[in-house]
Amino acid sequence: MENTKKNIRVLTKDELIQFFEQHDMSSYRGKQVYQWLWQKGVHDFDSMTNLPLEHRELLKANFQINHIKIHAKQKSKDGTVKNAVQLYDQLVVESVLIPTARRTTACVSSQVGCSLDCTFCATASLKRIRNLNPDEIYDQVVIINQQSLAYYKRPLSNIVFMGMGEPLMNYKNVLASIDKITDPEGLGISPKKITVSTSGIPKIIRKMADDGVKFRLAVSLHSARQEIRDKIMPFATKFPLDELLKSLQYWYALTKNRITFEYIVWGGVNDSKLDIQALVKFCLQVPSKVNLIQYNPIDGNLMKQAPSKTIDAYMKTLIDSKIQVTYRRSRGEDIDAACGQLANK
Numbered sequence: 001m002e003n004t005k006k007n008i009r010v011l012t013k014d015e016l017i018q019f020f021e022q023h024d025m026s027s028y029r030g031k032q033v034y035q036w037l038w039q040k041g042v043h044d045f046d047s048m049t050n051l052p053l054e055h056r057e058l059l060k061a062n063f064q065i066n067h068i069k070i071h072a073k074q075k076s077k078d079g080t081v082k083n084a085v086q087l088y089d090q091l092v093v094e095s096v097l098i099p100t101a102r103r104t105t106a107c108v109s110s111q112v113g114c115s116l117d118c119t120f121c122a123t124a125s126l127k128r129i130r131n132l133n134p135d136e137i138y139d140q141v142v143i144i145n146q147q148s149l150a151y152y153k154r155p156l157s158n159i160v161f162m163g164m165g166e167p168l169m170n171y172k173n174v175l176a177s178i179d180k181i182t183d184p185e186g187l188g189i190s191p192k193k194i195t196v197s198t199s200g201i202p203k204i205i206r207k208m209a210d211d212g213v214k215f216r217l218a219v220s221l222h223s224a225r226q227e228i229r230d231k232i233m234p235f236a237t238k239f240p241l242d243e244l245l246k247s248l249q250y251w252y253a254l255t256k257n258r259i260t261f262e263y264i265v266w267g268g269v270n271d272s273k274l275d276i277q278a279l280v281k282f283c284l285q286v287p288s289k290v291n292l293i294q295y296n297p298i299d300g301n302l303m304k305q306a307p308s309k310t311i312d313a314y315m316k317t318l319i320d321s322k323i324q325v326t327y328r329r330s331r332g333e334d335i336d337a338a339c340g341q342l343a344n345k
């Protein structure tokens, strides 16, 4: 095995500085290395040309530099690009570039597989294998930014944590990746352009609020009725809706950042008047908007999106209740790059 040395990219800027100080070397060397690793994205220590040889040898003796690489790439007829990216230990996750007229969005993964068991999501069949490291999340953004420049001649405008995994079950590393994505010495992307999507883990939502994070929060609600949510998102029995709501009210009180509820409407699941009323009631209790999502069928699953007149009824009732609502159409369906389809094939 060649992968025996420590991955230098798990170190923070301060830890890099400390490393040099401990070796009686100037602390600014730590900053230089940080820039090489994050801003310039070099893959080997010899490329760090402003470091004396002795410093580079010290780094080589202690560390390796992990990087992800593109294992396979598929382009949809709508311009969506899906990457299967390979991690240092050969595991593979997926990340997607989604271009629209005005935006290019990177959809990134936070875990290999997922520990949750949403009945409608392809990733749920994979089980969680491990959390992604901060550098592995960061690198997905770098790759998609490069693709955005190459294919669409513009840099990435938005990042969504809506790929494989539950970001809040890997909170520490997600936060560390966002620190570097937003750091001017990293990618320098505004936190306002970043959305973290969660199936709703109250304890971590409170923690994020306490931590004063500046990114946006989306919650995959899909039902505001406990008994229905328990069926389609079985782990939700552990995180009841009233606790979720309280954590979201806490989030809003501290961040003043409105929440987006992601919501799919399925025939025979959550398509009754009762379902719509429950959603309206839920939304009115915390500043929020609703994003109705088109359902992307996954193999071996019988759930079906409700007919458009049901979706229209949802939209009308929400609008009448002064709740903002948008409808999100699928992208990249032909290559299984759409929401919930990652790892389908």
Ligand code: SAH
Pocket: 120, 121, 122, 161, 162, 163, 164, 165, 166, 167, 197, 198, 199, 200, 218, 219, 220, 262, 264, 293, 294, 295, 296, 297, 298, 339, 340, 341
């Ligand atoms: N675990 C996080 C992020 C990953 S899922 C979360 O639950 O939010 C990203 C989004 O895709 C979620 O809103 C999820 O509910 C949605 N999704 C999952 N399967 C889907 C499918 N088959 N069709 C459409 N959206 C789906």
